[in-house]
Amino acid sequence: MPNLDDVVAVAIHPAIGIARVGNSREAFFIGPESPGVHPLDGTDPRDRQGALKRQAARFRVFGLDAQGRVIAEVTADDAKITWTVHVANKKAAWYDFAQAFDIPASKGEIQGVAPLKSALRNSDVTGSARAGLIVDPGPRTLESTASGAQRRVRFDTGRFLGTAVDLGEAHLEPDGALVVLGGLGHSASPQNKPIVDFANNPGWFDDVSDGTIDATVEIGGRRLSAIGSWVIVGPPNYAPGITPFVTGWDLVYDVMMGLRRVEVPSRPTFGEHIQPALQRVSIAQWVNSGFAIQFGWGSPADFLDPNLLRRLNDPGTASWPLRQAVFAWFRNPRSTILQADRVPAVYGDAILLSPRTRDPLEWMAILESQYDWLRRWANGDFTPGLAPPPRGEGLSPAERAAALDRAALEDCCGGPFHPGIEFTWPLRQPMLYDARQRFRIKRRTAAEPALPAELTSSFALAAGGPLDGSVPGDITRWMALPWQGDTASCLSAYEDFSGEYVPTFWPARVPNDVLTEDAYRVLMDRGASPAQREAAFATPSRRKWLRGVSYSNESTSQPNMLPGATGPQRFVTSWPDIGVVMRREGPDDLATLPREIWVESHRRAPAPPTPARAATRAEDAVGGPPVSALRSRMLRRET
Numbered sequence: 001m002p003n004l005d006d007v008v009a010v011a012i013h014p015a016i017g018i019a020r021v022g023n024s025r026e027a028f029f030i031g032p033e034s035p036g037v038h039p040l041d042g043t044d045p046r047d048r049q050g051a052l053k054r055q056a057a058r059f060r061v062f063g064l065d066a067q068g069r070v071i072a073e074v075t076a077d078d079a080k081i082t083w084t085v086h087v088a089n090k091k092a093a094w095y096d097f098a099q100a101f102d103i104p105a106s107k108g109e110i111q112g113v114a115p116l117k118s119a120l121r122n123s124d125v126t127g128s129a130r131a132g133l134i135v136d137p138g139p140r141t142l143e144s145t146a147s148g149a150q151r152r153v154r155f156d157t158g159r160f161l162g163t164a165v166d167l168g169e170a171h172l173e174p175d176g177a178l179v180v181l182g183g184l185g186h187s188a189s190p191q192n193k194p195i196v197d198f199a200n201n202p203g204w205f206d207d208v209s210d211g212t213i214d215a216t217v218e219i220g221g222r223r224l225s226a227i228g229s230w231v232i233v234g235p236p237n238y239a240p241g242i243t244p245f246v247t248g249w250d251l252v253y254d255v256m257m258g259l260r261r262v263e264v265p266s267r268p269t270f271g272e273h274i275q276p277a278l279q280r281v282s283i284a285q286w287v288n289s290g291f292a293i294q295f296g297w298g299s300p301a302d303f304l305d306p307n308l309l310r311r312l313n314d315p316g317t318a319s320w321p322l323r324q325a326v327f328a329w330f331r332n333p334r335s336t337i338l339q340a341d342r343v344p345a346v347y348g349d350a351i352l353l354s355p356r357t358r359d360p361l362e363w364m365a366i367l368e369s370q371y372d373w374l375r376r377w378a379n380g381d382f383t384p385g386l387a388p389p390p391r392g393e394g395l396s397p398a399e400r401a402a403a404l405d406r407a408a409l410e411d412c413c414g415g416p417f418h419p420g421i422e423f424t425w426p427l428r429q430p431m432l433y434d435a436r437q438r439f440r441i442k443r444r445t446a447a448e449p450a451l452p453a454e455l456t457s458s459f460a461l462a463a464g465g466p467l468d469g470s471v472p473g474d475i476t477r478w479m480a481l482p483w484q485g486d487t488a489s490c491l492s493a494y495e496d497f498s499g500e501y502v503p504t505f506w507p508a509r510v511p512n513d514v515l516t517e518d519a520y521r522v523l524m525d526r527g528a529s530p531a532q533r534e535a536a537f538a539t540p541s542r543r544k545w546l547r548g549v550s551y552s553n554e555s556t557s558q559p560n561m562l563p564g565a566t567g568p569q570r571f572v573t574s575w576p577d578i579g580v581v582m583r584r585e586g587p588d589d590l591a592t593l594p595r596e597i598w599v600e601s602h603r604r605a606p607a608p609p610t611p612a613r614a615a616t617r618a619e620d621a622v623g624g625p626p627v628s629a630l631r632s633r634m635l636r637r638e639t
Contacts, residue, residue, distance in 0.1 A: 036390030182233030183207025211472030444469030
């Protein structure tokens, strides 16, 4: 046990914590705290009443020695810890989202495309009245002492144009750790205005938020101010444990490498830098049927297959052609031409949904650092070794602090940003971060400059501008309003040329095609024939995740997407009842089916299979919709 006298400074971890809304008032779960371990795995995402649990972010204090190394966790047994939490929602007072401001198409660097300009949201609210668009309950303080100090607070005093908006709550655990929960997922228009756009809806509010986490620690007669953290409250994760193609951790770590705040690997390691990039393509089979066909169970490119992984982990010349072939599948993030046939088959930051596409960023690419690691791997310049099993126990204080930082962001989407799920493109801007610290968002000390009537890239990216330091509400203000409008519009195959299933936006958080509980019962039914069980598992039996919301309930080979804003309008109230894709055990008696299967669950896990089985028919397949009028109306620009 380290001597706490050696503690000369304290820091809060995770550096950026992630919470998520849910409509359960009685149950919640703590978000991931160890990389590769999701707390919902094998548990119920809903409470006893069927309400969706909120994901909480838990923060801890760690002691640092004179060299800045983590040497101990500081708990309520060691010190008095006084926490201060300040979250806010500034979406309605910010600008419309149309596109990321840091890409060439927004800067006017694409021939024939004018620089992007975004208007203020709710521009009819003027002058001092615009302060009423900001939901800000102010800071809340909690103390980790046992003598009647405040141990639970609510963020329920903020208002949107006079309407109370509850942004959540926080409480202390017995050891002094801080637990922050976001809102209940309530979005509304007090004037009953309709949803008219996927991202920008006048008169609306939602209850996601972000803000600062601070603490002071009284230890050994000393009073230390902790290096602070940030909390971001986002939408639910509808596929917990499915890792995005690029995670928030990948993105922030990439920025930190550029700032030289973390070590740049001298050589890629297969288990750390290559295996995850490959396996994320295959794990997407549970949320998008296009990936299931190309990279899923039984396909030649199933990167979850141990036999294939062993070959890819071999740096010898015998596996050189295979490595080169796999590398060639991936889209080059530096490409100056459109690479529509590369991996991942996902829309990008500059998606226009127009027949005259020409911007390479209309399709997502992995990060440049990830692509470079893949290139070196393909050429045999890597250290072999498969990824070790996740570690959740037996960590040193330094390992635990690092695990908290990584696990929180690894559960987020690091792109594409149109606008995104938990956060958007500002998190890839170096100026957003404190250059003296690792992974920490810089606090704004000077007043933000006066906001123009229209936002441009030159203003958004300027030194001293809106990204050069942040205060509560500044991270989520760039997102869609309300969040349900974007989530219900993030479908797949908007354009006919791309086929029934791909491309897509964020299938790891907003699924497209899912294996239903009815199909799962059939494939687990030992009384069914192998052919029936395999048909239940096959891609034609998958169903659209948002059937009945953004899609009609008709079971046809070419289903109709509900017109206009019908889907997002429905999703504003139906979002808690939509299925969550959860990991289940597969059959152990049929080698043609996987032992691990991800299934859409609407309530608790289904009862064990019985001989009475549901029919699964090819004609139940749900293919791709026509172009989304809701999203494409905003996205399409004439060139």
